[in-house]
Amino acid sequence: MRISETEGEALAMAKEKQFEIEWSDETFSFHKELIADGKIVGTQIAEIANAYPIEDFAILRHLKTGELESIRPTELVDLQDPGVERFFIVKGATNNRFTVEGRSMEWPQALLAAKHIKFLANAPEDQVLVLDTDAGDVEFDDNALVDLAPPAVERFKLRKLKKTVTVYYKETAFELERRKWSTEELLAAFSVPSGYKLDQISGDGEFNELKPGEQIRLREGMEFSSHPPVGQSS
Incomplete structure (x- = not known):
């Protein structure tokens, strides 16, 4: 032919x-x-x-x-x-299964950065990754490592990033700008007594004293307390 x-x-x-x-x-x-x-x-x-x-x-x-x-x-x-x-x-x-806004996902490693999960879901920069749990929503910073390991199939949502976060000082709620704050700025925002030291309370209840000039990025739900200088009674 x-x-x-x-x-x-x-x-x-x-x-x-x-x-x-x-x-x-x-x-x-x-x-x-x-x-x-x-x-x-x-x-x-x-x-x-x-x-x-x-x-x-x-x-x-x-x-x-x-x-x-x-x-x-x-x-x-x-x-x-x-x-x-x-x-x-x-x-x-092992492929660890999870969903983002109903989209089916799987990943062969247990840990994956929140920013990478957002990338997979085609999420815009002004959205934050949120884990849907029975105890309430858990919000992740972009650089946070998210545990995808079984037994649960994790369900994630995307939420527009608010310009403020709600944090707690001795159980009192404060709505502050979402950014890095210095120890001194937080002391002033919480009206901590002069000379007292500021503590950040971790998820497991541990008190971590913030050093002078230390910078900390505020996240939703963070908890703080304070204590007098060593040797001084409260």
Whole structure:
């Protein structure tokens, strides 16, 4: 069968066409690759990152909806849809399942930064990650490490970041600007008696004295107290 010049050009163009993908490991530092074949299997994706042995790695496709789906080594992936395909190739034996605003996610490691969860969910910068629990909402700073390990399937929400936070000094609520505050600024805001030392109360009830000039970023629900200088009775 004779192929016309036009058909020959079309075939040549099809052979020359390449498909761009982005991939990263758990660091979220992306690399770009050009793939000659529009349809590849999970093993080929893993080979790009030298992920051996493949059974020690999870291959995750980051869908344009913001969801993550697991790709099996023999599963066929079509790269011909419009837009750049994004994949994660992460070492880890267990996929920890969670949801963000109903979007289904899974991650092969127990800890993942809140900012990376927001990235996966296509969340804008002015939103904060919130964990929905029976005891109430728990808000995460972007750099906080979130524990995704079972038994529970964690349910996250996204909430517009307020310009203020509510913190507590000796059980009295104060609404303060969301930013870094110095020890001296907090002493003044709480009207702490002159000469007294300011303490931040950790989640496990431990009192940590704030040093002069120390900077602390306020988060929702933080608790503070104070005590007189050593050797002085309250």
